[in-house]
Amino acid sequence: MTEQKIEEYKGPAGGWGALRSVGKALLKQEIPILGAKTLLSANQPDGFDCPGCAWPDRNHASTFEFCENGAKAVAAEATARRVTAEFFAGQTVTALAAHSDFYLEDQGRLTEPMVYDAATDHYKAITWDDAFALIAKHLNGLPDPNQAIFYTSGRASNEAAFLYQLFVREYGTNNFPDCSNMCHEPSGSGMRESVGVGKGTVTLQDFEQADAIFVFGQNPGTNHPRMLGELRQAAKRGARIVSVNPLRERGLERFADPQNKLEMATGGGTAISTHYFQLDIGGDFAFVKGMMKHLVELQDQGLDVLDTTFISEHTLGFDALLNDLRAESWSLLEAESGLGVAHMRAAADVYREAKSVIACWGMGITQHQNSVATIQMITNLLLMRGNIGRAGAGLCPVRGHSNVQGDRTMGIWEVPPVALLDSLKRVFDFEPPRAQGFNTVESIQAMLDGRGKVFFALGGNFAAATPDTVQTWKALRNCDLTVHVTTKLNRSHIVHGKEALILPCLGRTEIDMQACGPQGVTVEDSMSMVHLSMGINPPASAMLLSEPAIVARLAAATLAGRSKTPWLWMVEDYQRIRDKIEAVFPDFKDFNARIRVPGGFRLRNTASERVWATPSQKAVFKTHAVPTDTPLRRARARKGDAIVFALMTTRSHDQYNTTIYGNDDRYRGVYGQRRVVMANAQDIRALGFKSGDWIDFQTVWDDGQERTARGFKLVEYNIPRGCVAAYYPETNPLVPLSAVAANAGTPTSKCIPVLMLPHKSPVAMGV
Ligand SMILES: Nc1nc2c(c(=O)[nH]1)N[C@H]1C(S)=C(S)[C@@H](COP(=O)(O)OP(=O)(O)OC[C@H]3O[C@@H](n4cnc5c(=O)[nH]c(N)nc54)[C@H](O)[C@@H]3O)O[C@H]1N2
Ligand SMILES: Nc1nc2c(c(=O)[nH]1)N[C@H]1C(S)=C(S)[C@@H](COP(=O)(O)OP(=O)(O)OC[C@H]3O[C@@H](n4cnc5c(=O)[nH]c(N)nc54)[C@H](O)[C@@H]3O)O[C@H]1N2
Ligand SMILES: [Mo]
Numbered sequence: 002m003t004e005q006k007i008e009e010y011k012g013p014a015g016g017w018g019a020l021r022s023v024g025k026a027l028l029k030q031e032i033p034i035l036g037a038k039t040l041l042s043a044n045q046p047d048g049f050d051c052p053g054c055a056w057p058d059r060n061h062a063s064t065f066e067f068c069e070n071g072a073k074a075v076a077a078e079a080t081a082r083r084v085t086a087e088f089f090a091g092q093t094v095t096a097l098a099a100h101s102d103f104y105l106e107d108q109g110r111l112t113e114p115m116v117y118d119a120a121t122d123h124y125k126a127i128t129w130d131d132a133f134a135l136i137a138k139h140l141n142g143l144p145d146p147n148q149a150i151f152y153t154s155g156r157a158s159n160e161a162a163f164l165y166q167l168f169v170r171e172y173g174t175n176n177f178p179d180c181s182n183m184c185h186e187p188s189g190s191g192m193r194e195s196v197g198v199g200k201g202t203v204t205l206q207d208f209e210q211a212d213a214i215f216v217f218g219q220n221p222g223t224n225h226p227r228m229l230g231e232l233r234q235a236a237k238r239g240a241r242i243v244s245v246n247p248l249r250e251r252g253l254e255r256f257a258d259p260q261n262k263l264e265m266a267t268g269g270g271t272a273i274s275t276h277y278f279q280l281d282i283g284g285d286f287a288f289v290k291g292m293m294k295h296l297v298e299l300q301d302q303g304l305d306v307l308d309t310t311f312i313s314e315h316t317l318g319f320d321a322l323l324n325d326l327r328a329e330s331w332s333l334l335e336a337e338s339g340l341g342v343a344h345m346r347a348a349a350d351v352y353r354e355a356k357s358v359i360a361c362w363g364m365g366i367t368q369h370q371n372s373v374a375t376i377q378m379i380t381n382l383l384l385m386r387g388n389i390g391r392a393g394a395g396l397c398p399v400r401g402h403s404n405v406q407g408d409r410t411m412g413i414w415e416v417p418p419v420a421l422l423d424s425l426k427r428v429f430d431f432e433p434p435r436a437q438g439f440n441t442v443e444s445i446q447a448m449l450d451g452r453g454k455v456f457f458a459l460g461g462n463f464a465a466a467t468p469d470t471v472q473t474w475k476a477l478r479n480c481d482l483t484v485h486v487t488t489k490l491n492r493s494h495i496v497h498g499k500e501a502l503i504l505p506c507l508g509r510t511e512i513d514m515q516a517c518g519p520q521g522v523t524v525e526d527s528m529s530m531v532h533l534s535m536g537i538n539p540p541a542s543a544m545l546l547s548e549p550a551i552v553a554r555l556a557a558a559t560l561a562g563r564s565k566t567p568w569l570w571m572v573e574d575y576q577r578i579r580d581k582i583e584a585v586f587p588d589f590k591d592f593n594a595r596i597r598v599p600g601g602f603r604l605r606n607t608a609s610e611r612v613w614a615t616p617s618q619k620a621v622f623k624t625h626a627v628p629t630d631t632p633l634r635r636a637r638a639r640k641g642d643a644i645v646f647a648l649m650t651t652r653s654h655d656q657y658n659t660t661i662y663g664n665d666d667r668y669r670g671v672y673g674q675r676r677v678v679m680a681n682a683q684d685i686r687a688l689g690f691k692s693g694d695w696i697d698f699q700t701v702w703d704d705g706q707e708r709t710a711r712g713f714k715l716v717e718y719n720i721p722r723g724c725v726a727a728y729y730p731e732t733n734p735l736v737p738l739s740a741v742a743a744n745a746g747t748p749t750s751k752c753i754p755v756l757m758l759p760h761k762s763p764v765a766m767g768v
Contacts, residue, residue: 003665005673007716013270014222014668015229016257019069026073026662030080049509050534052078052156053657055400055527056225057205068226073662077489078508079538082109084490089115089124098495102465102730103661105490111505112542117497124494124503129546132502133558139455139482139500140559146173146434148454150444153179153413154461155402156509158522158534160578161548162404163585164571165459166412168556170422171431171564175438176453177415180461181405182441187367187745188398189409191376195384195621197614198607200406202395203359204528205231210393213241213355215348216274217285217379218365218751219399222252222668223654228361228399229256233271241351244274246365247282247649247724248679251668276351281339282647282724283752286371287627288338289378290329291345296353296385297326306353311387315611318622322381325624333627339721357393358383365649367398368751370631373744377623384620390611400527401658403509407525410604411582415440424585430565440746441467442738448476456498457484459548464493465659468736468748469708486551488541491659506548511536513547517574520547523596525604531589532601549575632740636701636754642723643687645701646680648753650729650736659730666728671716678757679718679726688757692717695760698727700735700753710734712760725757 012018051058053071088108094117097105116127116135127135140149151169153162166177181189189199196202208214208231221228233256236242244253254277257270264270280288299306312319331342338345352358360379366372380389380396388394400406412421415438422433439447445467447453456463456477467473477483480498487494488508494501507513513520513536521535546554553568560566571577576593583592588604595602607614615621637645652658653666653675665672669679678696685692694715700708710732720726729750740749 003673007670008672009670010251010668012268013255013257013264014252015069015226015259016265016268016270018667019226020259022667023069023072023076026076030076030082047535049536050403050524050532051075052403052509054225055403055405056227057526057528057530058227059205070224070226074657075510077657077660077662078510080109083541084108084111086113086115086126093122094124094495094497095122102492102659105492105495106660108490110488110541111490111503113505113544115503117501119499127502129554132504133555135500135502136457136482136484136555137559140172143454147176147436147438148452149174150176150178150439150447150453150456152441152444152456152458152461152463153177153408154459155180155405155408157408157459157548158404158509158524159407159411159531159582160522160575161459161552162408162411162413163578163582164549164552164556167425167429167566168552168560170425170433171429171556171560171566173434175415175417175434175436176444177413177438178441178444179408179413180402180466181409182746183466183748183750184364184401184405185367185398186747187372187742188362188376190745191373192380192396192398194615195377195380195623196389196396196608197620200529200606201397201527202389202606202609203397204603207359207393207395208235211235211240211355211357211359212393213243213351213358215243215245215352215358215360216253217245217360217362219361219363220246220250220252220652221399222250222256223652224363224401225399226252229273230258232256232273233258236271236273236275241275241355242273243276243278243348243351245278245280245285245288245348247279247721248726249277249279249719253277276348278340278344278348279721281721282649283369283371283631283633284338284340285366286337286375286378286625287334288340288345288348289375289382290326290627291331291334291338291342292349292352293378293382293385294326294329294331294334295346295349297323299353301327307385308387312385315613315620316384316622317617317619318624321624322622325626329627337627352382353386357391358386358388359393359395359397361397361399363399364651365751367742367747368749370740370742370749370752371628372742372747374623374625374628377625381622384622389620390609395609398527403526404524406527406529407523407531410525410586421585428581428584442741442746442748445469445473445476445738448479451479454480455482456480458493459486459552462491462493462659464496465491465730465733468733468740468750469738470734471708472738486548504551505542505545506551507536507540507545509534509536510538511540512538515547515550515573515575520575522549522575523579523601529604529606530601531596531604533596549578632702632749633752633754635703640701640756644756645754646684646723646725646757648698648732648735648755649724649726649751650732650753651726651751653728656728674714675728675731676713677716677727678713679716679720681720681722681724682717684722685715685717690715696757697760698732698735699756699758700737701756702737702740702754704737704739706737708735708737725755
């Protein structure tokens, strides 16, 4: 572990720091040689798709692109460490529970299926057949299939996800909570209403042609490092890059490409953002509205800043928006964004001076109560100048997990489209359930009040990733059975139901051998490119099964005698699964042929062709008032403006969601620790604290429940007053279950009203 210190990071993002960090990760996982070979196969035509993130790669066929994030994710999977039955024999689950999340994952790859034995409080080995029989017994014993809940994390391949949704629907429910519910759900909801597709409209080629790129609430230096390559190229050819973020993220300021000899030799790097707007947490809605108001003012003065031809040919709802913007008060927009009108005008001027504009966004936009409306404001902004459906322009929600978009395409969706259900019925000859299922938050509520009895997870770490930790743990413990398909040990296996199973699976880097030979799987990236992924490493253990095989064998065991689907035959050769995918989804025509082309193919995106798949067949301008009844405002009205802070719960540089690689957040200058709170120096003083003091967080909510997270060290940081930042998942106990985005249900993890009180009890372990 590194020494604890706070020290401003002055270098560029990327560069030597990134190379050194990867070297350390490989050493830590004890895989210097295999690891290096594995790294070189990421995102290569004959290699595996990088499990790091959903950012696309250049044709999936270019020379190796170095990525610190990807390298760490690959190293974590290719680790030489193993968690065996002996490991579990050595510790009770109660003893395991006392360890940190970091410790649990750090033990290495799971090697065989395990079942919880309540008599001894140990996990012990179980055969695959017995494990499937146990799950089948529980599922078939439920009076109503809607009492079973099937979670998905976004790493599952298209093939695994397709079989999974088919199995669950043949079983009889649409209870498909997934990580997307906590992530880009609002992007899908907002864009579908506005432009008829729930996916980004741009490709990497658009990044080569954009004159301006806006990055709202996203930290690519840490979470999508390869995106910095595109931003760097854009900056070099003179495109303007505008960052909108309460924090000055290093990767958005300066980046050195580890593959560029000159930048590496000089330590210089390339300046990324030409403009940086440090607004208040949650201020984006008002900020974008202000940008649009400025454009309308200019147009009203006789300047030709709007694309009136596009607006009249392609859109509806503009007049209502126009009237709303004209009537909007600048002072309200200033108060809500935290920035002066001059800033909103300056950002709008960059926007209008650019012929083609891309708008990117991440969790800083989606994890808010008002996120759907904010995404629709960003969409309005682009529509005003026809910046959707032409070269160099468009919407770019930057997805997280490497196949989270593909999983949704395959039907992992608690609100299933009618067309999907009809196709499933036609192709597989069964009656799919039509009722809407539970999303992530609804699943937790259902498990809490006894409506959910069996919880099954295809990947992920539900206990640590979800909000309201105390409630969520109660919910999981309330289940009759919890099952996790997983690569590594994590909190969700320790916080378990009355009966519990851990089912270890192959990772994406590993060779997947089935009856007809080694199999590849497919994934869809954030720009709708679908391509093949082939593992290259020998499996971490001979007893691992692939995710498609686990789902197929479970389906065969559970649906024996009532399913017409040839489950076991389909997994002998994944081309058979892909043929069925093609039969269900018309966009996957010639699927098996098209993925043989290096780089794969792009799924049709109607909005990018200016075909609007909305009920009116037009793109729709959505008008929304500035929200004034927000949890933050209510909390401040109750407790006082000066003491209620807006807390964002965010990622450090050394973690992948709930997987903690280490305790450094290099670009933010935080080393050797995670229990810190980044706060404005004036706020620290005004509260009577000094930098380095310890505080406890307490959520200000109105349901009478106390939510606290104890023991965070105050760090002076360049962040607007009234705003603070701390790391997730440690802060998840603070996020109330009922704090969700309107029309999307996403936990509002970027804006929790909190008090910071003097620290009382010893630093908490765990979560
Ligand atoms: N290394 C690494 N890579 C990852 C992940 C990881 O954990 N580690 N996670 C993956 C996943 S699943 C996802 S979804 C993505 C997440 O990638 P991001 O979308 O970048 O998510 P966060 O790190 O949570 O950070 C969000 C950014 O939003 C800013 N922000 C917070 N509140 C606001 C606000 O109100 N307005 C604005 N404008 N900005 C705000 C924060 O300062 C931060 O820069 O990354 C993926 N890639
Ligand atoms: N407070 C707060 N909460 C948040 C967020 C936030 O910003 N703030 N972000 C939210 C977001 S954007 C997301 S996407 C969710 C993430 O939620 P999840 O997707 O549920 O969580 P992860 O941490 O990505 O899951 C990591 C686990 O996946 C397993 N795993 C890794 N690879 C594989 C594989 O190939 N197959 C299988 N079966 N398992 C594998 C490993 O056991 C590992 O422990 O968290 C959300 N929660
Ligand atoms: Mo995510």
